[in-house]
Amino acid sequence: MYGVVTLLADGGGGLDWSVVSAVNGLATSLPHAVDTALAFLGEYGVPLGSVLLLLAAWARARREKSAPVAVAGVLWAGLAAGLALLLNVPVRAMVERPRPFVAHPGQLDLLMSHQANGSFASDHATFTMALAVGLMLVNRRLGLVGIALAFFEGFLRVFMGVHYPTDVLGGYALGTATVLLLAPVAMAVLTPFTHALTRTALAPAVSAPRSRGTRGRTPGAPLQPETPEEPSQDLAA
Template sequence: MTALPIEGDGSIDWTVVSHVNGLARHLPSGVDSLLSFLGEYGVPLLSVLLLALAWLGARRRPDAPVAVAGVLWAGIAAGVALVLNVPVRAMVQRPRPFVAHPGRLDLLTNHQANGSFASDHATFTMAVAVGVLLVNRKYGLLAMALAGFEGFLRVFMGVHYPTDVIGGFALGTAATLLLAPIAMAVLVPLTHSLARGSLAPIVLAQRRGRSGRGAVPAAAVTDHPDHPGTGTPTRGDLAA
């Protein structure tokens, strides 16, 4: 069991928390409530929305089964990273800022006094962002910006130290990248199999044929033996 020391008044972590959280005193209560909602629920939901948009775009790509597998891994990786954070919190047992410094912060949300390191919200949003970035640069960069904003909000709300957020970012990134080769080795054959069955719309977007009658898979070319690129991708293969 490892315990991080309670940050004193002179520590960088406490200095940053006290200054960032202090901004709440100069903002209207409605703005504080909105930022608190975004930090607790809104930004993670927006990250999931970007994940869904990345999936819609992946279905239209020539390498759709591979790209969809990448999007699927982004979502799974976020869950895996959260699970990995459970033993991390149990080992570190770091008090949250509002617990270590009672009455000295404007706590903007009712929060459990559980372990502070690492931040679940930072872990989740960064895992999604890294996974999406491997598939779609535009949505991935937007997801990265959301993750950064989420990290700021968790400090602003008084529920995390900056190093809690950095630790969450590191955990989310490591879980997504290090486990990606194994995950993709399983998910790519799965999505190729789905593309050939009744669940093909999950993997392949449908588009109207030239005659206007019926529909053909927009990415059916990936199943043709004369077209390479149907195997497990590298990071460059996934990014668009």
């Protein structure tokens, strides 16, 4: 473990630096406006997209049959992302790895001004991957979109010259481990909590009100006149 920390603190080795140099070098062949747009996405846009994805998952979870459980899963995805960022604080302090533009001054095209704090692990990679993995536990399709965003974010952080690839991988690992290892305990606490909310004024935040005339209707299907329902055989049994 000590050897790994020492290696990271020293800059991660030639391969790590070679990848940063090559990926960041792509910026010199792109128009300045494109570089600026990609840097904005890497710093703000993709994390915001991940948050919007979380909100979309919450909106869908409210309409599930087991809405309290689904909403608890979405809630854990957001909480886990925040917790993973907090856990990264002592990791940064322990490793104290200089960022690529600090360790190799003047050799990178820094696309956005950035403070010279610890590089390992990447907060952006940690946050986006934690949200993505959390969403995978609730909604596979949205989770896959989230993972694609996390991978894109990792590429952008290297492209911008502010992180090494191993910083990004470390963030992915931290975000994933936080979500999966603590999920059983978190869901054991959050599921009763969301169930309890359904009995309060905050119930609409957990379960979307269902229209009486559209109950059981296939989305997009025309409304049919209501007919008296026959007694259910299952209930009669």
